[in-house]
Structure formats: C-alpha cells, structure tokens
Amino acid sequence: MTLDRHPQGKRSEVHGIFEKIAGYYDRMNSVMTLGRHRNxxxxxxxxxxxxxxxxxxxxxxxxxxxxxQAARRDPTVAVTGADFSAEMLRRARTKSGAGAVRWLQADATRLPFRDASFDAVTEGYLLRNVQDLEGVLREQHRVLKPGGRVVILETCPPSGLVEPVVKWGVRVIVPLLGQIVARDRSSYSYLESSTLAFASPEHVAGVLRGIGFQDVGWRKKFFGTNVILWAAKPA
Structure with a gap:
C-alpha cells in the first residue's frame, strides 16, 4: 500500500495506519467481505x-x-511481494508458504526493477491510496514484459439502485466492525472514506487503455463494492 496520495504529513499519518492495522488486516478483510476476500x-x-x-x-x-495464492498455484513461478509497510511484510513472512515468496519493501511509484522484468503484475487495494494513478500504472506497464498481464483487486464506488444502501453500509458498518473486531474505529473510518472516494472501474479501464494496455476488462464483486480488473501489455 503506497500512500503518495497525501502530503508528507498526511502520508506519514496514513502509513502509520497501515502499520497499525497489520495485525488484524486479514481478519477484517474476511469479516468485511463475509469470507469472500480469499476467493x-x-x-x-x-x-x-x-x-x-x-x-x-x-x-x-x-x-x-x-x-x-500465486506461489501455491504454481510453485515454478518466481513471486515477489512488495509493499510500503514494513509491518505488513513482517506479518507476511510468518505465514505458511512464505519462504516461496521474495518479500520486498518498495514504493509503487518508483519500482526498483528493470524494464520488462515480470510476466505478470498483481495488486490488492493499491490504487485508491495513490495520488498519481496513471503514474503508478505506467510503472507497472514498464516492468511488464510484452504480453504480460496486470490484474487489480480494488474497491468500487457503489452505483445504481443499491447505491444509497451500500453507501450507508460502508459509512456505518465498516467503522463499526473496526471498533468491534479490531478495537480501532479511526483507522477503518479512513478506509471507508477512501473506498467511497475512489474512481469507477470505467475510469481505471480508461487510464489503462490510455497507457497502452489492451484487452481490458473487469468484474464487480460483493454488491458492486469491490472489483477485479485485468489488462495485457501488447506482445
């Protein structure tokens, strides 16, 4: 989770939030999605x-x-897991199978890899926390090999008939779960606000196409509150 969306003071504050929630991050993701996050x-x-x-x-x-999941799916794949938060990475290294992954602290706006280094790039809930969405996606395009794919898991602003109900749920239930499950309402109040303020899948897809990705698509999840997007770098 990179935090470049914020001025330096705010950036440090939000970085502190992700350092703080690392210990119950998995539990909250599971509770908030009724167990769907793993799938x-x-x-x-x-x-x-x-x-x-x-x-x-x-x-x-x-x-x-x-x-x-990627390492378990195909043990021949060399998987690198990169994150801004040292505490998140420390937790990742304690999990079963963690030895199959190379863990690296890195900034998604300035990836420490050469051009065309990877066959695939994945990400979970990164884009809503960056200021320069296009710049971050350009970095991913840069490090992908021709023909490589990017797959993105993100939150999605609600729309349609369910919009008022979903917005109420996100604004009320998410901070409440933060209080009950993690005893941390304030951190999840930030996550609630960043969820509702993030761009639509249509907007992200347009940015991907503008950068040069092709075969762009997406599928919404969980009442339209989450989305998986995918795209390919031309071969």
Missing part, C-alpha cells in the same frame, strides 16, 4: 497466470494474500 485473491492469481517458470510481482502485497 478474490485466488481469482486474481489465476487471472495473472504467468506460466511455468514465469515471474510475478504482487504490489501492495500487505500480508501476502495474493502473493501466497
């Missing part, structure tokens, strides 16, 4: 599918949910 991470890894002996970069890896 979404599995779907992201399957859609990325870099092929045998390929290389996959999982950005905003957090505690490693997508990276570990």
């Amino acid at each position: 979404w991470c599995r779907e992201v890894a399957a859609r990325a599918a870099p092929g045998r002996h390929g290389r996959l970069l999982d950005l905003a890896t957090g505690t490693g949910a997508i990276a570990l």
Whole structure:
C-alpha cells in the first residue's frame, strides 16, 4: 500500500495506519467481505497466470494474500511481494508458504526493477491510496514484459439502485466492525472514506487503455463494492 496520495504529513499519518492495522488486516478483510476476500485473491492469481517458470510481482502485497495464492498455484513461478509497510511484510513472512515468496519493501511509484522484468503484475487495494494513478500504472506497464498481464483487486464506488444502501453500509458498518473486531474505529473510518472516494472501474479501464494496455476488462464483486480488473501489455 503506497500512500503518495497525501502530503508528507498526511502520508506519514496514513502509513502509520497501515502499520497499525497489520495485525488484524486479514481478519477484517474476511469479516468485511463475509469470507469472500480469499476467493478474490485466488481469482486474481489465476487471472495473472504467468506460466511455468514465469515471474510475478504482487504490489501492495500487505500480508501476502495474493502473493501466497500465486506461489501455491504454481510453485515454478518466481513471486515477489512488495509493499510500503514494513509491518505488513513482517506479518507476511510468518505465514505458511512464505519462504516461496521474495518479500520486498518498495514504493509503487518508483519500482526498483528493470524494464520488462515480470510476466505478470498483481495488486490488492493499491490504487485508491495513490495520488498519481496513471503514474503508478505506467510503472507497472514498464516492468511488464510484452504480453504480460496486470490484474487489480480494488474497491468500487457503489452505483445504481443499491447505491444509497451500500453507501450507508460502508459509512456505518465498516467503522463499526473496526471498533468491534479490531478495537480501532479511526483507522477503518479512513478506509471507508477512501473506498467511497475512489474512481469507477470505467475510469481505471480508461487510464489503462490510455497507457497502452489492451484487452481490458473487469468484474464487480460483493454488491458492486469491490472489483477485479485485468489488462495485457501488447506482445
């Protein structure tokens, strides 16, 4: 989770939030999605599918949910899990199977990799926390090999007939769950606000196409509050 959306003071504050929530991040993701988060991470890894002996970069890896799914799916794939938060990475390294992943603290706006280094890039809840969405996606395009795929798991602003109900649920239930499950209402109040303020899948898809990605698509999840997007770098 990179935090470049914010001025330096706010950036440090939000970075502190992610450091603080690392210990109950997985539990909250499971509770907030009624257990669906694990399946979404599995779907992201399957859609990325870099092929045998390929290389996959999982950005905003957090505690490693997508990276570990990718490593389990094909043990021949070299998986790198990168995140801004040292505490998230520390938690990731304690999980079963963590030895199959290379864990790296890195900034998604300035990736420490050469051009065309990876066959696939995945990410979970990164884009809503960055200021320069296009710049971050350009970095992913840069490190992808021709023909490589990017697969994105993100929150999605609600729309349609369910919009008022979903907005109420996100504004009220998410901070309440933060208080009950994690005893931390304030951190999840931030996550609630960033969810509702994030761009639509249509907007993100347009940015991907503008950068040069092709075969862009997406599928909404969980009453339209989450979305998986995918795209390919031309071969």
